[in-house]
Amino acid sequence: YIEDTDAYGVMYNANYLRAYERALHLLSIRPDGKNDDDPLPLLNGGALSHAGWFVLGVTDHRFKASPPLGGEFVVSGELVERECENKETNGGACVETWKLEMKSPLPALESKEKPAVYNTATVTIASPARTGMLPPHYQSKSPPFDDTFSGGSIVRSKFEPFRDEFDPMLPHRMPLRNVLNLFERARTDYLGGPDELRKMEAEDNVVWVVTGVDDFELCNLGEARWEDDQSDDLIADEAGESSLVQCTPGRSVTVKTNFVSKRGGMVLECNQMLLVPAWDDAMNACRNRRLAQGKISIMALDAKKRRPTRNIPQWFIDKINGGGDN
Numbered sequence: 001y002i003e004d005t006d007a008y009g010v011m012y013n014a015n016y017l018r019a020y021e022r023a024l025h026l027l028s029i030r031p032d033g034k035n036d037d038d039p040l041p042l043l044n045g046g047a048l049s050h051a052g053w054f055v056l057g058v059t060d061h062r063f064k065a066s067p068p069l070g071g072e073f074v075v076s077g078e079l080v081e082r083e084c085e086n087k088e089t090n091g092g093a094c095v096e097t098w099k100l101e102m103k104s105p106l107p108a109l110e111s112k113e114k115p116a117v118y119n120t121a122t123v124t125i126a127s128p129a130r131t132g133m134l135p136p137h138y139q140s141k142s143p144p145f146d147d148t149f150s151g152g153s154i155v156r157s158k159f160e161p162f163r164d165e166f167d168p169m170l171p172h173r174m175p176l177r178n179v180l181n182l183f184e185r186a187r188t189d190y191l192g193g194p195d196e197l198r199k200m201e202a203e204d205n206v207v208w209v210v211t212g213v214d215d216f217e218l219c220n221l222g223e224a225r226w227e228d229d230q231s232d233d234l235i236a237d238e239a240g241e242s243s244l245v246q247c248t249p250g251r252s253v254t255v256k257t258n259f260v261s262k263r264g265g266m267v268l269e270c271n272q273m274l275l276v277p278a279w280d281d282a283m284n285a286c287r288n289r290r291l292a293q294g295k296i297s298i299m300a301l302d303a304k305k306r307r308p309t310r311n312i313p314q315w316f317i318d319k320i321n322g323g324g325d326n
Contacts, residue, residue, distance in 0.1 A: 161248075
């Protein structure tokens with residue numbers, strides 16, 4: 001549908017994850033199949049059997065093509081790992097990893113064509129225990145991105161999330177599909193906004209597309225620790241902020257983006273973190289803490305041929321490499 005597409009008429013990058021979530025949701029309410037390679041039913045005792053399941057992480061998310069506007073697609077998947085707590089002693093929390101694929105519908109029997117693969121991803125989902133919490137050993141322990149030696153621009157962008165950007169099944173957190181929207185806004189704003197990107201397409205014959213998402217995950221679900229005692233993310237005049245690492249409608253959040261230029265500027269690796277201010281009693285100051293983080297790869301394409309191009313305007317390369325305003 002039109003609602004699924006972006007400015008280039010293809011499926012918008014965050015909507016692939018939305019499609020995967022919808023496919024898993026359909027499986028959870030229509031459990032009419034089993035994995036032929038594993039006698040364990042796909043739902044019984046797993047994360048999808050809990051109404052409060054949510055997406056915990058996404059990696060190896062590859063954007064290969066897009067379903068055509070008005071076209072159909074098929075999502076298929078394989079449950080590759082499941083780990084659950086004892087329901088009686090630990091409340092029954094579960095974490096599952098799924099390998100998912102989006103492709104075109106199967107062609108007619110007489111056709112020799114194979115289905116086109118549009119997108120693939122490894123998606124980790126989780127369901128909380130009866131207490132509503134996820135056990136600590138199921139929570140991400142990934143360190144913050146190290147931007148010390150990246151050489152690229154480091155940009156902070158502030159946003160105030162709206163009520164409709166939250167999921168009632170995931171209290172005090174934005175779902176990852178909507179975190180991707182904030183990441184996209186932060187990148188677009190720094191690169192000059194829609195007008196500058198349209199100008200680059202018209203005058204330089206360059207468009208930018210997302211090609212991959214890796215190590216994308218919710219962080220600090222258990223508010224385990226401060227990120228770094230030497231962090232420069234101290235915030236002045238925020239003494240009224242909560243000490244909890246929570247995100248709620250209207251509460252200001254920050255997207256921190258580190259642009260890393262590769263292959264002559266044709267590929268940009270964007271290390272992005274969603275941060276929220278929280279009060280640290282030990283330092284008597286507010287500090288930014290992670291709500292989510294991920295590595296988003298984008299690539300320059302020839303606007304007409306839709307092939308990778310190195311004909312990037314010099315002003316753009318200078319800005320990405322730290323020559324612009326941060």
